[in-house]
Amino acid sequence: MTLQTSSVTPAQACVALASVFQHPLLEDQAPATTAEQRHLQASLIRQADQACMSCPLLERCLYSAVVEHDVAGHVAGTSPAQRQAIRARLGIRVKPEDLDSFAGVVAPNRQIDPHEVVRMRAANPHDSLESIAQRLGCSLSTVKRHLRRARNNPLPSRPLHSVRPSMEQVLQAAREVLRRPGSRRRAA
Known part of the structure; x- marks a missing residue:
C-alpha cells in the first residue's frame, strides 16, 4: 500500500x-x-x-x-x-458516547440519571410517571424514587460547561x- x-x-x-x-x-x-x-x-x-x-x-x-x-x-x-x-x-476525561440510548436500546440494569428523570418530569408535567418510565426504559418505581429523592434532597446542579x-x-x-x-x- x-x-x-x-x-x-x-x-x-x-x-x-x-x-x-x-x-x-x-x-x-x-x-x-x-x-x-x-x-x-x-x-x-x-x-x-x-x-x-x-x-x-x-x-x-x-x-x-x-x-x-x-x-x-x-x-x-x-x-x-x-x-x-x-x-x-x-x-x-471524555465521556464515551452512549450510542445505545440514541438508538433507543435499553440495557437491563442500566443506571438511570436522576437529573434526566427530573428534567423529563419538568418538561412533561402532565405526562404520567409510567410514560416517563417507559421513555427512560426503567421501572415506575425507579422514576418515583428519583423524583422523591430530588424533592427531599435537591440534586446539585450539574455544571453547564x-x-x-x-x-x-x-x-x-x-x-x-x-x-x-x-x-x-x-x-x-
Missing part, C-alpha cells in the same frame, strides 16, 4: 484512504501477532501519519479527538493510547506526549 498524494487532497485524505484508516490493525488497534502483521501495521501507521500531517484540519481534528469525543482508531496522527496520555496531561483546554494547551500536551521516548514519531 502506498500513499498517492497526487490524487488525494489533504482535506480528504482520511476519507479517501478509508482502507488505511479503517483497517483492523489500525482502527481497532488489534495486536499484530506475526512479523508480517507488524510490518503491515507499521506501514499503515506511516501512511496514516503522512496523510494526517499534510491535512489542513490536523489541529481541529486533534482537538476534537482529545477534548470532544472518545474515538477509536488512528486520528490526527495519534493512537487511542496517545490521546489518553494527552488527556491525562491536560487533566480531562466544564472548562475545556484551549487549542494551544492541547497542541502543547500533544507535543510533549509524542516527543517522549518510546513514541513512534515527533509532534506535529
Whole structure:
C-alpha cells in the first residue's frame, strides 16, 4: 500500500484512504501477532501519519479527538493510547458516547440519571410517571424514587460547561506526549 498524494487532497485524505484508516490493525488497534502483521501495521501507521500531517484540519481534528469525543482508531496522527496520555496531561476525561440510548436500546440494569428523570418530569408535567418510565426504559418505581429523592434532597446542579483546554494547551500536551521516548514519531 502506498500513499498517492497526487490524487488525494489533504482535506480528504482520511476519507479517501478509508482502507488505511479503517483497517483492523489500525482502527481497532488489534495486536499484530506475526512479523508480517507488524510490518503491515507499521506501514499503515506511516501512511496514516503522512496523510494526517499534510491535512489542513490536523489541529481541529486533534482537538476534537482529545477534548470532544472518545474515538477509536488512528486520528490526527495519534493512537487511542496517545490521546489518553494527552488527556491525562491536560487533566480531562471524555465521556464515551452512549450510542445505545440514541438508538433507543435499553440495557437491563442500566443506571438511570436522576437529573434526566427530573428534567423529563419538568418538561412533561402532565405526562404520567409510567410514560416517563417507559421513555427512560426503567421501572415506575425507579422514576418515583428519583423524583422523591430530588424533592427531599435537591440534586446539585450539574455544571453547564466544564472548562475545556484551549487549542494551544492541547497542541502543547500533544507535543510533549509524542516527543517522549518510546513514541513512534515527533509532534506535529
